Amino acid sequence: xxxxxxxxxxxxxxDDHVVESAYRAAIKRCPPDRDPAGFQAVRAAYERVRTQxxxxxxxxxETEPPEPIDILRRAEAQGRREDEARPxxxxxxxxxxxxRGED
Amino acid sequence: MxxxxxxxxxxxxxxxxxxxxxxxxxxxxxxxxxxxxxxxRDAIQALKALLKDDPESERTPARxxxxxxxxxxxxxxxxxxxxxxxxxVIWENRAALGADIPPxxxxxxxxxxxxxxxxxxAAWAHxxxxxxxxxxxxxxxxxxAVLSERLVGGDTALLEQLAEDDPIRRxxxxxxxxxxxxxxxxxxxxxxxxxxxxxxxxxxxxxxxxKALVRAETEPDAAREMLAxxxxxxxxxxxxxxxxxxxxxxxxxLAELDRAGPRQAExxxxxxxxxxxxxxxxxxxxxxxxxxxxQQKTLQPLLKRYRDLLGHDWAQQASLRLMPRxxxxxxxxPPGWNALSGHERALIKAWGTEPEGDPWDxxxxxxxxxxxxxxxxxxxxxxxxxxxxxxxxxxxxxxxKLLETEHPEDDLDSPxxxxxxxxxxxxxxxxxxxxxxxxxITWYRRANRLKDARRVLGQAxxxxxxxxxxxxxxxxxxxxxxxxxxxxxxxxxxxxxxxxNSSARRRLxxxxxxxxxxxxxxxxxDLARKELAEARNWTGRGSGLEPVRAQLDLxxxxxxxxxxxxxxxxxxxxxxxxxxxxxxxxxxELMLAVDRLTLKQDDxxxxxxLKRIKVGAPEDLRAIIGxxxxxxxxxxxxxxxxxxxxxxxxxxxxxKRLERNELEHACETLRxxxxxxxxxxxxRAGLNRWPRTPMLEYHDFDSRYSDGGFPxxxxxxxxxxxxxxxxxxxxxxxAERLRELLxxxxxxGRMPGPPGFDDDPWDDPFPPDPKxxxxxxxxxxxxxxxxxxxxxLKQALEVTGMPKDMRRQVMRIAREQGDEAAVEMLKAMIxxxxxxxxxxxxxxxxxxxxxARSADDPDGPPKQFDLF
Numbered sequence: 007x008x009x010x011x012x013x014x015x016x017x018x019x020x021d022d023h024v025v026e027s028a029y030r031a032a033i034k035r036c037p038p039d040r041d042p043a044g045f046q047a048v049r050a051a052y053e054r055v056r057t058q059x060x061x062x063x064x065x066x067x068e069t070e071p072p073e074p075i076d077i078l079r080r081a082e083a084q085g086r087r088e089d090e091a092r093p094x095x096x097x098x099x100x101x102x103x104x105x106r107g108e109d
Numbered sequence: 110m111x112x113x114x115x116x117x118x119x120x121x122x123x124x125x126x127x128x129x130x131x132x133x134x135x136x137x138x139x140x141x142x143x144x145x146x147x148x149x150r151d152a153i154q155a156l157k158a159l160l161k162d163d164p165e166s167e168r169t170p171a172r173x174x175x176x177x178x179x180x181x182x183x184x185x186x187x188x189x190x191x192x193x194x195x196x197x198v199i200w201e202n203r204a205a206l207g208a209d210i211p212p213x214x215x216x217x218x219x220x221x222x223x224x225x226x227x228x229x230x231a232a233w234a235h236x237x238x239x240x241x242x243x244x245x246x247x248x249x250x251x252x253x254a255v256l257s258e259r260l261v262g263g264d265t266a267l268l269e270q271l272a273e274d275d276p277i278r279r280x281x282x283x284x285x286x287x288x289x290x291x292x293x294x295x296x297x298x299x300x301x302x303x304x305x306x307x308x309x310x311x312x313x314x315x316x317x318x319x320k321a322l323v324r325a326e327t328e329p330d331a332a333r334e335m336l337a338x339x340x341x342x343x344x345x346x347x348x349x350x351x352x353x354x355x356x357x358x359x360x361x362x363l364a365e366l367d368r369a370g371p372r373q374a375e376x377x378x379x380x381x382x383x384x385x386x387x388x389x390x391x392x393x394x395x396x397x398x399x400x401x402x403x404q405q406k407t408l409q410p411l412l413k414r415y416r417d418l419l420g421h422d423w424a425q426q427a428s429l430r431l432m433p434r435x436x437x438x439x440x441x442x443p444p445g446w447n448a449l450s451g452h453e454r455a456l457i458k459a460w461g462t463e464p465e466g467d468p469w470d471x472x473x474x475x476x477x478x479x480x481x482x483x484x485x486x487x488x489x490x491x492x493x494x495x496x497x498x499x500x501x502x503x504x505x506x507x508x509x510k511l512l513e514t515e516h517p518e519d520d521l522d523s524p525x526x527x528x529x530x531x532x533x534x535x536x537x538x539x540x541x542x543x544x545x546x547x548x549x550i551t552w553y554r555r556a557n558r559l560k561d562a563r564r565v566l567g568q569a570x571x572x573x574x575x576x577x578x579x580x581x582x583x584x585x586x587x588x589x590x591x592x593x594x595x596x597x598x599x600x601x602x603x604x605x606x607x608x609x610n611s612s613a614r615r616r617l618x619x620x621x622x623x624x625x626x627x628x629x630x631x632x633x634x635d636l637a638r639k640e641l642a643e644a645r646n647w648t649g650r651g652s653g654l655e656p657v658r659a660q661l662d663l664x665x666x667x668x669x670x671x672x673x674x675x676x677x678x679x680x681x682x683x684x685x686x687x688x689x690x691x692x693x694x695x696x697x698e699l700m701l702a703v704d705r706l707t708l709k710q711d712d713x714x715x716x717x718x719l720k721r722i723k724v725g726a727p728e729d730l731r732a733i734i735g736x737x738x739x740x741x742x743x744x745x746x747x748x749x750x751x752x753x754x755x756x757x758x759x760x761x762x763x764x765k766r767l768e769r770n771e772l773e774h775a776c777e778t779l780r781x782x783x784x785x786x787x788x789x790x791x792x793r794a795g796l797n798r799w800p801r802t803p804m805l806e807y808h809d810f811d812s813r814y815s816d817g818g819f820p821x822x823x824x825x826x827x828x829x830x831x832x833x834x835x836x837x838x839x840x841x842x843x844a845e846r847l848r849e850l851l852x853x854x855x856x857x858g859r860m861p862g863p864p865g866f867d868d869d870p871w872d873d874p875f876p877p878d879p880k881x882x883x884x885x886x887x888x889x890x891x892x893x894x895x896x897x898x899x900x901x902l903k904q905a906l907e908v909t910g911m912p913k914d915m916r917r918q919v920m921r922i923a924r925e926q927g928d929e930a931a932v933e934m935l936k937a938m939i940x941x942x943x944x945x946x947x948x949x950x951x952x953x954x955x956x957x958x959x960x961a962r963s964a965d966d967p968d969g970p971p972k973q974f975d976l977f
Contacts, residue, residue, distance in 0.1 A: 018423070062496050065426070066478075067504065069434075069460045072427040074394040075359050077411065080419050080427075081387050094326065096379035098292045100372065102260035104347045105253045107193075107222045109370035 009072065010051030010064070012079040018065065025055055133163045137172065144175055149183035152176075170209065177203050177210045185215060193223055214243060218250050226254060226267050233271075246342055248311035252277045252284070253344035256315070259285045277311050284312040291319045299323070314345040322352055322380065329356050348376070355380035367395035390415045409445065429453055434461035452481045463508060467903075467917050468524035469924065472505035472531065479531075499539030502531045512548045517556035522921070525552065536568070543573060550582045554589050562586045575606060584613060588620045593643070596620060600647070611654065618644045618657055619743060622664065626706045634672030637706075641665050656739065663702040670716060671708050682717060693722045693758065694732045701740045704751040711750065722758045727766035733758075734775045741781040752782060759787040764794035769802065776808040780815075788812040803835030803843035811850055820854055828854075897935055902928045 011018050014028040029052040036044030055061045072080075140155035156176040160169060180203035187196035200216040217228035232239060233247050255268050255277055271278040283305035290298030303316050310316070317338055325332035333356055339349040351373040354365055366374060378388035393411055409431050416424035425447055432446060439454040449457070459474035466474065479501040486494045506512055506528035518525050529552055532545050539545075546569035553562035566586055569579050580603045587596035600613040621644035628637035645661050648654040663685050670678025682699070689695035696719060703713050714720075724730050737755070759779075764772065772795040779788035792808035799805065810828050814820060820828070828851050835844035896905045902923055906916045923931035 018426075058492065059496060059500065062493065062500055066456070066497060066501060069430055071430045072408065072412075074363060074398045074408065077408065077415075077419065077427070078359060078363060078391055078394050080423055081390050081415065082381065082383070084418060084420055085382060085384055085387050094380055094382035095292050095294050096376055098260045098289055100375055100379065101288060101292075101348065102257040103372050104351060104376065105257040105260075105344065107347065108372045109191075109347055109351075 008047065008051070009076040009079070010054040012076055012083060013047055013051035014055070015083060018061065020055075020061075022057060025052070025061075029056075133159060133166060133168075137168060140172075141175060144179050144182075147182060149179050149186065152179035153183060173206050174210065177206050180206075181213055181215065184219070188215070188219060193219060197223060214246060217247070221250055221254055226251065226270070230270055233275075233277075245311075246344075248277060249314060249344040252280070252311035252315075255281050256284055256288070256312070260288070276307075276309075280306055280310045280312050284310075284315055287319055288315065291322065296323065314339045314343045314349075318345055318348055318352065325352065325356055325380070332356060347373070351376035352380065363391070363395045363398050366391055367399045384418075386415065386418050390418060413447070425453075429457060432457055434464075452478070452485060455481045459504075467920050468505065468509050468511060469527070469917075469920065471508055472524060472527050475501050475504045476531065495538040499535040499542065502535035502538070503542075503545060506532055506548070512552035514552075515555065517552055519556040519558065522925070524917075525556075529553070533565075540568075541572070543569065543576065543579070547578055547582055550579075550586065554582075554586050557589075559586060559590050562589075577603060577607060577610075580606075581613065584616065588616070591624070593620065593624065597643075597647075614647050614654060615657070617647045618654065621647070622661075622705060625664065625668070629668075629671065629706050629708060632672055634668050637668045637672065638665060641668065660698070660702060663699060664706060667702055667706055667708060667713065670713070671706075675716065679717060686717075693724055693729050694736070696722050697733050697736055697755070697758065700751055700754055701736060704740075704748050705744065707748065709750065710748075710754050721754070723760075724758050724762040727763045730759075730762050730764070730767065730775075731771065734771075734778050737782060738774075738778045741778060747782060752784060755782065756784055756786055759784065760790075762787070762790070764791045765798065767791075767794075769795060769799050769805075773802075773804050773808075776805065776812075780808065780811070783815065785812040785815045801831070801834055803831055803838060803840045803847070806831040807835075807843050807846045807850065811846070814854070825851065825854060893939055894936060897932050902931060 011020070014025065014032055016024055016028045020028070029048065032048040032052075033045060035041075036048055038045040053060075055064055136155060136159050140152050140159060143149075143152040143155060153176065156172055156179060160172055160176065163169075166172070180199050184196045184199040184203070187193075187199060197219055200213065200219060203210065204212065204216065212228065212232075214229075214232070217232060220227070221229050229247055229251055233244075233251060236244055239247060251267070251271075255271075258265070258267055259281060268278055268281060273279075283302045287299050287302035287306070290296075290302055299319060303319065306312050306316050317335055321332045321335035324335065333353065336349050336353055336356075339345055343349070351369075354362065354369055354373060355377040357365060362377070366377065369377065374388060374392060377383075378385075378391070383391065390411065397408065397411070409428060412419065412424045412428050412431070419427075428446060429449075432443070435457060439449060439457055441451075441454065442448050455474070455478040459471070459478050462470050462474040479498050482494070482498045482501060486498070505524075509524070509528075511525045511528040512532070514525060520526065529549060532549050536542070536545055546565055549565045550562050550569070553559070553565065563586060566579070566583055570576075570583065573579055580599055584596045584599040584603070587593075587599060596617060600617050603610055603613045621640045625637040625640035625644070628634070628640065641661055641664055645658065648658045648661065663682065666678050666681035666685055668678075669681055686695045686699065689698060699713075699717075699719075700710060703710055724733060764775070767775065772791050775791050776788050776795075779785070779791065788808055789812040792805045792812060795802060795805040796809060806828075810820070810824070810831070828847060832844055832847040832851060835841075835847055899905075903916075903920065906919055911919075919931050919935065922934060
């Protein structure tokens with residue numbers, strides 16, 4: 007099971023309000039009719055960390071080791087936070103290289 | 110290597126020589142088959158040889174064209190592998206085949222990639238020689254090359270070879286501006302530049318790509334659809350593929366990233382906003398994921414190397430979960446891992462203890478975590494810290510559900526007492542956890558620690574005075590203290606809050622009936638009737654309590670008959686029985702009422718002139734099973750005189766007239782009453798009609814040995830067969846019960862079976878020589894003793910397959926008196942059991958099962974070995 011905080015895109019020290027908001031935003035991204043698997047993952051993540059007690063229980067008693075995807079998502083989340091304003095645009099030289107057939 | 114080549118060449122030569130002996134038609138057919146199958150090298154070799162060996166054939170032009178196709182196939186393969194120069198050589202070979210072989214666009218495209226645009230420029234200059242698709246393809250290739258040149262340094266050599274009004278040349282400027290504007294996140298600039306590109310521009314795919322990339326930031330699905338419009342053969346397809354990669358869901362991206370080239374990965378990183386370090390990490394994770402055999406803990410070096418990127422706290426938490434679980438002491442500086450705080454070490458130990466540890470170990474491990482947290486907290490009582498401590502203190506109880514037991518073990522060292530004490534302390538840190546109060550109240554009440562139950566109840570009710578669960582707990586506690594008035598008051602409060610709550614009424618009625626029964630030995634008929642009147646008052650308006658009201662008539666008649674006025678009582682009871690049809694069902698109801706008041710069955714029957722009954726009709730049998738079920742649910746304990754009468758009544762009952770589910774239900778009910786003979790009859794009747802029904806097999810086995818005795822080895826085999834069938838049929842309840850039953854008879858599993866299990870004197874047609882018994886037993890015992898002596902006690906108990914409850918008991922003794930004492934005790938038990946086994950009845954020559962059994966207990970189970 008993936009890290010519920012990363013699934014919801016929140017920090018482990020988020021409060022109830024943040025969790026709720028993140029959940030609502032996430033189910034808008036993955037509505038059950040269009041993305042049932044994504045919705046299920048979001049719902050499960052929300053159920054696991056909905057209340058403060060849930061979050062403490064997760065921190066203390068969850069022993070499942072992280073998956074590579076958790077680490078990837080964590081790095082992505084951290085990167086976003088540290089460089090929120092930076093546009094995600096490649097360098098023209100990279101386009102040139104790919105156009106030349108370098109892959 | 111040279112030798113290898115020589116060998117291959119020699120092999121190839123002999124193959125060619127062999128092929129040369131075949132007829133040209135056969136060789137051509139084989140070559141064309143290789144071509145068809147995409148075996149380019151074989152096709153090339155065969156066709157070249159054929160052209161050389163048979164140059165005058167009229168098939169030569171066709172063979173040359175086939176060879177050209179084989180060259181083209183091989184060249185495309187090499188290009189796809191990135192072997193561009195090798196591919197170019199193959200294309201040149203193809204071109205050298207003759208003027209009748211038309212030039213290939215792919216050849217021109219490859220030459221463009223290698224820096225020679227002339228073939229494509231030449232093709233572009235003769236548009237009539239190309240169809241629409243080819244023209245579009247050539248145009249895009251040249252446009253992409255122009256754009257690439259301009260992007261890296263403004264080189265215009267290629268551009269200048271095109272006519273001034275050529276669209277590739279005219280649109281190059283706005284195309285470059287659009288791309289640069291996109292890279293600079295200049296949305297307006299990009300749109301303005303793209304507006305200058307007409308629909309049929311050679312840069313059209315670029316326009317789609319740039320629009321899709323912008324859209325990907327907010328609408329990835331729409332972006333994916335746009336990207337799909339760029340053809341695979343387009344010169345802009347490599348950009349499309351990299352963009353599609355960036356849009357993949359995380360899990361798929363990791364899998365694909367491992368296969369992506371470095372430039373594609375760079376574009377993915379740029380589009381997802383990754384830094385170089387993130388890209389490095391992502392590629393390392395992709396490679397980890399590819400190698401599924403790798404252990405999870407090998408992620409640790411990655412966590413360590415990228416901890417700045419991941420956040421130190423997060424990386425540490427993830428590390429802790431990758432760490433091998435330990436139950437013993439942990440090094441604060443484990444090699445390869447970050448330093449561990451005291452709390453972290455305690456936590457890892459608790460995690461390591463939980464899966465296998467006994468309740469003492471687990472409670473102890475979490476206590477250590479709690480103490481560590483309390484020490485770290487230094488007086489702080491803010492919510493997260495306090496909640497952490499409270500939840501840790503509740504963890505052990507929660508793990509084993511220790512306080513849910515029906516029969517509390519109230520000694521100081523029992524896990525339940527330790528858990529209750531931890532729960533009490535948890536409330537100091539988190540007094541708002543209602544569930545904890547309820548668990549404690551229930552356990553204290555069951556353990557008859559009513560003072561503690563009332564204390565905790567008082568604390569809880571201060572917080573939640575109107576809470577129904579707490580009111581119910583308060584009523585139960587009052588009833589347990591015989592405080593009927595108080596219980597009635599609480600019930601009224603409950604009914605004021607929830608008028609249709611029948612459980613409070615039912616519970617009070619039951620309590621009054623119980624209290625009435627207590628007046629019987631004191632011969633206080635007045636008080637008993639008063640209690641029954643109270644009970645009747647509570648049934649007054651309650652729906653669903655009609656059967657209880659009817660039962661109260663019987664109970665009142667019995668009180669009058671037994672303690673007040675025999676004639677009046679007799680009249681009352683006869684009337685009740687008449688109302689019920691005076692049959693066996695009515696008499697069973699009377700027997701149950703007699704039992705509730707703890708009166709003597711024989712005495713009452715004699716006074717009423719009732720004879721012993723036999724259940725003969727299936728409808729009566731069904732009704733009686735229903736009565737018994739309801740009685741078992743209400744009462745839970747029964748007097749021997751009732752059971753004897755019921756056993757007699759049910760002997761020879763028409764079980765075979767019941768359906769399978771009715772029989773299973775009946776067996777369950779009879780199990781609650783421990784009416785094992787009747788249960789066995791019911792189970793066997795069912796098995797005759799529905800052989801190998803797992804639940805009925807369970808009842809058949811269990812009823813045979815519930816009152817003592819042990820099955821033979823062959824019977825154990827049959828039980829195992831039934832267990833396998835239950836599992837196969839998905840009847841998990843029957844499977845679980847059969848498993849428990851087997852474990853009860855084989856506490857050490859099959860290794861080494863307790864002495865006496867190995868011989869089945871009734872089933873074995875060649876009984877072993879009695880002299881050999883000692884040796885067989887000796888081997889088993891020796892192995893058992895060896896395990897106990899050589900392994901750590903806990904491990905030894907697990908290895909022997911001893912049931913968990915027994916292991917806990919032994920471990921408890923080990924805690925109190927030391928491991929050695931526990932081992933000695935077990936050894937003594939084993940020796941004693943071995944001695945007992947020596948007294949087993951020996952098989953008689955030619956005797957069957959019935960002969961071999963003890964004469965004074967013809968129906969009883971065979972005598973066997975009882976280790977625990």
